[in-house]
Amino acid sequence: MKNIRNFCIIAHIDHGKSTLADRLIEFTETVLKRNMQAQLLDDMDLERERGITIKSHAIQMNYVYEGEHYVFNLIDTPGHVDFSYEVSRSIAACEGALLIVDAAQGIEAQTISNLFLALGHDLEIIPVLNKIDLPGAMPEEVTDQIVDLLGCERSDVIHASGKEGIGISDILQAVIERIPAPKGDLEAPLQALIFDSEFNSYRGIEVMFRVFNGEIRKGDKVKFVATGKEYSADEIGTLRFEKEPKDVIKAGDVGYLISGIKEAKEVKVGDTITHRDRPCKDFIEGFEEVKPMVFAGIYPVETTEFEDLRDAMGKLQLNDASLVWEPETSMALGFGFRCGFLGMLHMEIVQERLEREFDMTVITTVPSVKFNVKMTNGEEIWVSAPSELPEPNLIDYVEEPIIKAQIISKSDYVGAIMKLCLDKRGDLKNQIYLTSDRVELQFDLPLSEVVFDFFDKLKTISRGYASLDYEYKGYEQGDMVKLDIMLNGEKVDALSAIVHRDKAYEWGKRLCEKLRELLPRQQFEIAIQAAIGQKIIARETVKALRKDVLAKCYGGDISRKRKLLDKQKKGKKRMRQVGNVEIPQEAFMAVLKLD
Numbered sequence: 254m255k256n257i258r259n260f261c262i263i264a265h266i267d268h269g270k271s272t273l274a275d276r277l278i279e280f281t282e283t284v285l286k287r288n289m290q291a292q293l294l295d296d297m298d299l300e301r302e303r304g305i306t307i308k309s310h311a312i313q314m315n316y317v318y319e320g321e322h323y324v325f326n327l328i329d330t331p332g333h334v335d336f337s338y339e340v341s342r343s344i345a346a347c348e349g350a351l352l353i354v355d356a357a358q359g360i361e362a363q364t365i366s367n368l369f370l371a372l373g374h375d376l377e378i379i380p381v382l383n384k385i386d387l388p389g390a391m392p393e394e395v396t397d398q399i400v401d402l403l404g405c406e407r408s409d410v411i412h413a414s415g416k417e418g419i420g421i422s423d424i425l426q427a428v429i430e431r432i433p434a435p436k437g438d439l440e441a442p443l444q445a446l447i448f449d450s451e452f453n454s455y456r457g458i459e460v461m462f463r464v465f466n467g468e469i470r471k472g473d474k475v476k477f478v479a480t481g482k483e484y485s486a487d488e489i490g491t492l493r494f495e496k497e498p499k500d501v502i503k504a505g506d507v508g509y510l511i512s513g514i515k516e517a518k519e520v521k522v523g524d525t526i527t528h529r530d531r532p533c534k535d536f537i538e539g540f541e542e543v544k545p546m547v548f549a550g551i552y553p554v555e556t557t558e559f560e561d562l563r564d565a566m567g568k569l570q571l572n573d574a575s576l577v578w579e580p581e582t583s584m585a586l587g588f589g590f591r592c593g594f595l596g597m598l599h600m601e602i603v604q605e606r607l608e609r610e611f612d613m614t615v616i617t618t619v620p621s622v623k624f625n626v627k628m629t630n631g632e633e634i635w636v637s638a639p640s641e642l643p644e645p646n647l648i649d650y651v652e653e654p655i656i657k658a659q660i661i662s663k664s665d666y667v668g669a670i671m672k673l674c675l676d677k678r679g680d681l682k683n684q685i686y687l688t689s690d691r692v693e694l695q696f697d698l699p700l701s702e703v704v705f706d707f708f709d710k711l712k713t714i715s716r717g718y719a720s721l722d723y724e725y726k727g728y729e730q731g732d733m734v735k736l737d738i739m740l741n742g743e744k745v746d747a748l749s750a751i752v753h754r755d756k757a758y759e760w761g762k763r764l765c766e767k768l769r770e771l772l773p774r775q776q777f778e779i780a781i782q783a784a785i786g787q788k789i790i791a792r793e794t795v796k797a798l799r800k801d802v803l804a805k806c807y808g809g810d811i812s813r814k815r816k817l818l819d820k821q822k823k824g825k826k827r828m829r830q831v832g833n834v835e836i837p838q839e840a841f842m843a844v845l846k847l848d
């Protein structure tokens with residue numbers, strides 16, 4: 254055990270985690286050069302294309318230092334807030350962390366939030382100043398920031414470049430010298446933490462774990478404490494580049510388990526594995542059920558593809574346990590699914606995977622959070638779709654989820670960020686100057702305001718310099734109302750939203766304007782109205798096409814006509830008919846893009 258080191262890499266998004274991990278793997282000759290592929294740990298296509306790590310993975314490396322053989326288990330973590338629970342479980346499996354900071358960007362919101370997660374688990378932190386090869390690198394300034402943040406010595410900060418391979422041996426040396434070896438009782442009952450799982454279409458779910466006490470042997474009868482399920486450890490092994498079967502994994506080490514589990518749902522990250530016949534007494538601390546925070550409807554563009562979509566959702570869920578869904582019907586969109594996501598990025602990823610991996614064309618409706626509605630009759634209900642909100646006279650009051658947001662930015666943009674947050678009903682809690690031109694703002698914000706276009710706006714007004722992180726604070730009362738949209742007098746349920754009363758008028762007006770732009774002109778006039786209950790609060794009109802325009806289109810040149818028809822056909826792909834009005838997909842997402 255004394256020669257094992259378990260560590261993770263934590264960083265703000267894009268600070269170069271995956272590139273650095275590749276260098277460590279290369280340097281320790283864990284993978285033959287010819288198998289080396291950029292960003293090896295990101296093995297989903299989508300991850301590689303977007304350059305982001307979606308799921309955490311682990312890899313074991315061997316390294317000889319001063320004549321001693323060491324085993325390193327490197328656990329990669331996703332950087333985005335939507336996946337922070339996974340980050341926290343990966344961290345819990347380690348004794349140390351490399352804290353990567355981009356030398357040109359400096360400390361950002363997730364640098365700090367991930368650092369706090371790591372310190373919360375008493376991890377030894379090795380600060381790494383990365384990308385020192387960049388012409389825009391500010392090594393002195395960013396080292397100051399790191400020293401301030403950690404209270405460490407300047408000499409503790411390792412200068413590195415994942416891209417150029419600078420500082421790699423210094424990092425490995427620091428891992429050995431500074432990160433403590435794991436502790437654990439080899440004789441105690443088995444206690445192992447599940448920090449990740451992965452779906453393999455041939456072998457089922459592979460469970461990644463870290464053994465804290467005892468040992469697990471091939472063929473053992475094991476039990477997952479939270480789910481209460483029992484399995485046989487058909488195959489266990491270490492996470493080399495290719496999985497390497499072993500007979501035993503002992504306290505201190507990291508491994509994988511295959512036992513014929515079919516669905517990701519059965520495996521809960523954070524759960525404890527123990528022996529059926531000699532169970533450990535306690536859970537490993539920190540287990541939580543992950544809860545979806547953002548909800549939206551997903552519908553097939555072609556109504557006939559509903560069953561295909563169901564099939565695709567089912568397959569997606571096999572390897573994404575955090576995705577929840579149930580069938581839903583919409584008057585406008587027909588049969589589809591109400592889905593729950595961890596956050597906005599997660600929602601985007603699911604939509605993209607449906608299109609890419611399953612060739613589905615889908616319409617996603619306005620995202621919503623989950624409201625707690627207290628009824629006048631004393632009951633309470635949870636509402637995550639506008640159609641579920643009861644009539645106003647039955648509602649006593651509504652509570653909405655609030656987040657604690659932490660925004661770090663250059664001081665030049667503080668004014669604009671303040672304005673944005675206040676516009677989004679934010680409540681400023683604190684303002685801290687990290688350095689003379691870097692400020693941390695802490696706001697309480699309603700999650701329902703953040704799910705729309707907050708990230709994009711924040712990036713735009715700060716020219717990309719502001720970074721955001723958040724955690725959930727709880728529920729607070731909010732004056733929410735349901736806003737309906739009608740086209741030629743017919744309610745389009747998929748365009749309804751639950752919004753704050755103070756914002757409803759503005760919202761209704763702008764949504765009507767946006768829809769006027771997006772709805773194609775047809776042969777009759779289209780009235781677009783926004784309403785709260787029976788009350789119309791905004792109206793716009795899409796004028797009818799003039800006759801002569803039509804005549805022109807359909808006359809004469811056959812190739813032109815064909816082109817037009819082709820275009821119409823393509824356009825139809827994402828159109829929906831409500832009453833006599835055709836609505837393009839963009840219209841359903843228009844709410845997200847209100848300026």
Ligand SMILES: Nc1nc2c(ncn2[C@@H]2O[C@H](COP(=O)(O)OP(=O)(O)OP(=O)(O)O)[C@@H](O)[C@H]2O)c(=O)[nH]1
Binds near residue numbers: 265273292333
């Ligand atoms: N110049 C320079 N660029 C780097 C270095 N390391 C990474 N990059 C670039 O920075 C970008 C982000 O690198 P990644 O390794 O994907 O960053 P990451 O932190 O893993 O990103 P996420 O997985 O999205 O959190 C890529 O375009 C890399 O090519 C470096 O040392 N120097």
